[in-house]
Amino acid sequence: MSEEKAAPQSAVVIKKYANRRLYNTSTSTYVTLDDLSAMVKSGTDFLVYDAKTGEDITRSVLTQIIFEEENKGTNLLPINFLRQLIRFYGDSMQAFVPGYLEFSLENLGKEQEKFRSQLLEAWGGDALKAMQDTAQRNMAMFGDAMKVFNPFAAAMGGAVPGAPAPGKPAQQGSASGSRDDLQALKDQLAAMQQKLDTLTNK
Structure with a gap:
């Protein structure tokens, strides 16, 4: 059984062809990395498979989306974070990093929603x-x-x-x-x- 057949039914299946084109099987249209980025931001779950082998390549495509966003000038990842992340590859702590990052980002997302709620409560809709x-x-x-x-x-x-009004000469020596x-x-x-x-x- 290929990885594509094992995909959850709730996830949109995206196929990547040899020409690097991405095909959304749910809408029967070709999509771009920007389209996939918008899907992520809207909460739409998707999985990307190699059209020829059926291999799950979602991770590499998501990484490519991050790379494209960083190239646009949206510098979300600090340099020191990237250096530290690279150091973890091959390290004995490598197995713990994904779970730690996932947990941290989930908590950050919860705090983000709490902050938005506090703003709405304090200042209303706008x-x-x-x-x-x-x-x-x-x-x-x-x-x-x-x-x-x-x-x-x-x-x-x-x-x-004390300055003279426009059109009026100053009075010199006047007590x-x-x-x-x-x-x-x-x-x-x-x-x-x-x-x-x-x-x-x-």
Whole structure:
């Protein structure tokens, strides 16, 4: 009995021909590695067999999918992990590695679902939008804080305290002008202090 005949009925059977083309027997269509990657992500179980020998080559095809994803720039596997994995080949611990990795990834998947559930519970259906809104609010608060610590900046529309209004010449040597400038600066500092107090109380 070939390995193909022993395949579970729930799994989609993919045949790989000598020309490297992949054939989905359930849909009677040729598929690509990207199609198989999408099937994995959607939870569709499949097995790949050599069309000529009936040998199960699922492992090598899945490895090829990972290789293609890494080449696209989706660097999921750290270099140190790959080096350590290579060292385990032929090592006395080799037999324990597959079970350990499978157990670890299953736990990671469970934690991933828990994290998603917590996001949905905390922020409702559109968790991503809520996170973006929170980030925008934080950036706005940061911008306000920068204005507070810049006493000569435009906290009120970009005007510098004591600067002459557009179209008005500066009054040189005027005592009243100096007093006005000093009072404007005091008012500006008081406004900034009030804004700082508001930020720190949020």
